[in-house]
Amino acid sequence: MSQTSTLPPDGRQEDTAPDRRSWPVRRGLLLESGPQRRLALGGFVNQLGTAAFLATAPLYALRVIGLPLGQVGLGLGVAGVVGLLAGPPVGHLADRRGPRGVFLVTLLVQAVSMLSLLFAHSFTAFMVSMAVTDLAGASGGAARGPMIRRFGGDEVPKFRSYLRSTAFLASTFGALAAGAVIQLDSGSAYRALIVANALTFVGCAVVVLRLPELEPLPAATGSNRWLALKDKPYMAFVVLDGILWIQGEVVTYALPLWVVLHTQAPRWFTGVALAVNTVMVVVLQIRTSRGIKGGQVAGRATRRAGLAFLLGMAVIATAPGLPGWAAAAVMTAGVAVHTVGSLWHAAGSLELRFRLAPAHAQGQYSGVFGIGMGLCYTVAPGLLGLLCLSWGAPGWLAMGGVFVAAGLAVPLVVRWAGRSRELSA
Known part of the structure; x- marks a missing residue:
């Protein structure tokens, strides 16, 4: 006698298997075990030391050297500036030779160059050590780009957003460590942090x-x-x-x-503003990235970001002349709006x-992308x-x-890129 099975109205078998994943994985706080989780963990460890060192590097040069x-x-x-030059050629090398090996070499070079700072007693030695470190760091970013693209699979925006959230979290912990070192303000403390960063x-x-x-x-025919x-x-x-x-x-x-x-506003408010920014990025970045798939959708998100930046900065600009508590409240609102824009933009x-880079040249394109970000951080303080x-x-x-104008122009560039790809095809 056969047993009659009951199916849902649409005729498909329901998946009644229990979800055995851990709670952090189910909530998206932790990636499932595999290459994505390992790459995220490596990035967290790397950013933890880098953030702490960058906050103390000028003081080390002043106080110790x-x-x-x-x-x-x-x-x-x-x-x-030297670091910016390495991206495209090293990215090209990662495309042709494989990104993992190139990335490993850059990490080892950074470890050695970081330790060399312990023996830097002149301006030239300091500059060379920092230049090699930045050169290897930019090279590592170019080599890591193809790994993100290929391990991310069909969910690169979500994976990259998770990486950005973990990097923000690592930067926060790194800043706390740097604060402790700066409070001690001793040569041994600065040297210990350099060794920790190398590790x-x-x-x-x-x-x-x-x-x-x-x-x-x-490589594609004729690529270089x-x-x-x-x-x-x-x-x-x-x-x-x-x-x-x-x-x-x-x-920042x-x-x-x-x-x-x-x-x-009280000076301690700067810490509150940074905390609001960091918490919003860590909590909301992955959620914001959902649905941002495809050039046109990403272009529209960038356009919204420019408008949010204008609104947030306009609110912050009203703070002078207000009582301390009111200025703090207004600027908190402005920072929140600005951070929403940064989530859309990221x-x-x-x-x-x-999306705009060909599959066979992800490393090279990542290197060029890194140049743009590096130049922005160089120009930003003066501007x-x-x-x-x-x-x-x-x-x-x-x-x-300026942000609005740039945001409005991005969708136009996306359409331009689409047309140029069709013509080249």
């Missing part, structure tokens, strides 16, 4: 060693290491996106100085970073200082207008 302030700024600036590079390398080896991708630089739509996107990434320095650079120099930007801090409220609005 004994360099004058001008030489400290020059050394860090030269190192940053994080080694720790990241140990995690990356457990990732599957990715085979090199075959300067392919990305010749891609006009992609270069236009890099420029516009670099302008939009200046938004990250609004909260311009706002603290605005609070201290132009408002009656989701759209990171989708377009991979924000001129507009927001020197001009006051009109400058905040002007900077917001």
